Amino acid sequence: MGAEVTLIEKDEPGAHASGKSFSWINASYPKKPWSYFHLSRLSLASYLNLQNQLNLDIKWGGSFEWFDTEEQTQMLEKEIKNIQLYDYRKPINEYLVKMIDQDQARNLEPNVNFGSHSSIAFSKIDGAIDSLSAIREFLRKTRDFGGQILFPATFQKFKYLGKKLVAIQTSVGEIATDQVIFACGIDTDSNLNSKIMKSSRPGIILTSKPMEKIIDGVIVAPGVHIHQQIDGKVIIGEQQGAPMSHFDRLTNRPEKFPNEEDSNQHQDRILNIAKKFIPKLSNFDMEKITIGWRPLTKDEKPVVGPLLKMPGVYVAAMHSGITLASIVGNLCQTELLDGNPSSLLEDFRPSRFN
Ligand SMILES: Cc1cc2nc3c(=O)[nH]c(=O)nc-3n(C[C@H](O)[C@H](O)[C@H](O)COP(=O)(O)OP(=O)(O)OC[C@H]3O[C@@H](n4cnc5c(N)ncnc54)[C@H](O)[C@@H]3O)c2cc1C
Incomplete structure (x- = not known):
């Protein structure tokens, strides 16, 4: 039927x-x-x-998520323990979601700067x-x-x-x-x-032209999300939404920036955060910047x-x-x-x- x-x-x-x-x-x-x-x-x-x-x-490269504050990190650790109950019959090293430290994370994603973060949630099954x-x-x-x-x-x-x-x-x-x-x-x-x-709420996404392979997984770092598609394009999303002061201008849910200067400012702001975590993004060559409404x-x-x-x-x-x-x-x-x-x-x- x-x-x-x-x-x-x-x-x-x-x-x-x-x-x-x-x-x-x-x-x-x-x-x-x-x-x-x-x-x-x-x-x-x-x-x-x-x-x-x-x-x-x-x-399917997994995801790596971590936070800057102690409070958010503790919450992350607590919730990951709950999620691990799905895998209770597996040996710990086969858990699909687990906390790893910066050295383990760096082994998996050598081009990412995880700083000194020792509590990174790695979800092997994400994509x-x-x-x-x-x-x-x-x-x-x-x-x-x-x-x-x-x-x-x-x-x-x-x-x-x-x-x-x-x-x-x-x-x-x-x-x-x-x-x-x-x-x-x-x-x-x-x-x-x-x-x-x-x-x-709006979200800005930057898309690069195809680049050499830099990362496999989804990097969910404080302030920014980054992944690289199979075709080599790097996708960067911001975590922080628009500030309250912009709300009047945004009531009609624009999908374009008012001018090129604004667009460039947002691009630089987001890219600068991303480069802190992935220095190789200094070669980022923009294909497009979009505004999406969630x-x-x-x-x-x-x-x-x-x-x-x-x-x-x-x-x-x-x-x-x-x-x-x-x-x-x-x-x-x-x-x-x-x-x-x-x-x-x-x-x-x-x-x-x-
Ligand atoms: C910046 C951003 C980042 C996001 N990141 C993630 C993420 O990482 N992971 C995740 O899971 N989700 C994410 N989301 C959310 C996800 O993209 C949405 O939940 C999903 O795309 C919604 O799909 P949809 O089909 O409901 O809406 P849409 O994709 O908006 O499609 C709805 C369509 O309906 C059409 N339509 C409306 N009214 C009419 C009508 N009267 N007649 C005919 N057509 C009509 C519209 O034109 C529109 O194209 C993100 C969203 C944004 C904006």
Whole structure:
């Protein structure tokens, strides 16, 4: 059994969060409640499975995370101990997530300056994906299966006959359907007239031109995230969001800097932090700088499932959407095609905001 699928996108696929993401696929720290962590862990396994069917550029190099303050470090150590309970039957040296010191970390990532940090969380199973190339691959496969992809095409409204959804109205005409899935990120509430999302926060990402290989894993250092894709491009994301003083200017969620000077300032600021940890980034040759807006739900946990008051409408909104895409896609498909609600999604239903 299957479904006839039409994907509509108001701009172009990957135009917003998914194409402007740091794209770390992670099951490390500090996802809570544990059902959220568990879902992330399952998603990593689900990606491995998906890689048997699709050509996804994922670099499985693990992740290295550490903090500057004693308080944050203690919290990290405590949470990693909890995560290690997943591996309780393994010998300690085979734990998938563990604390390592700067010498062990340097052995794995010789080009990274870990300073004198002796508590670094190493999550062996994490990876990072080239999300734009993954989107192209998903579209290709959708077309192969007979699906239609329409863009630019904007959802406008629903058409119900009694309580039954029969079509949606879009900017390119009416599309007959009995089931719509809204995976529309920061626009979830404006499309569904719902109260699921809170204000989005921006994040800047720098992408280099392809470089010689510098790192294997995802480096999550104080103030900055760095990884290098399979094609050699280095991706740098900032941890610190925009300061409060910028909030007025940011209410319209701009995806471009007001001028080149601003863009250069941000690039220099982020690159200077990154170079402290990876001096070889002095050769960083910029390909692009992007501003992405994070889809944040009210409690920052995923929101996945049917909208009970709107028959035929299903929503999937979340931060960590790159990490979770694989498992959530899988579970949505099972719920919608087989009609069996998944207990893995119990904690994440949209009904919690009613
Ligand atoms: C800077 C940054 C760093 C991030 N880092 C990570 C990370 O390391 N790991 C991780 O797991 N997650 C990360 N995220 C979060 C992750 O990128 C998002 O959770 C994920 O991309 C959300 O996907 P989405 O499909 O819900 O939203 P989007 O990718 O924004 O897609 C939604 C699409 O819906 C379209 N749309 C909206 N309304 C309509 C309409 N009416 N009709 C038609 N189309 C419509 C939009 O145009 C948009 O393209 C990051 C996000 C940002 C911004």
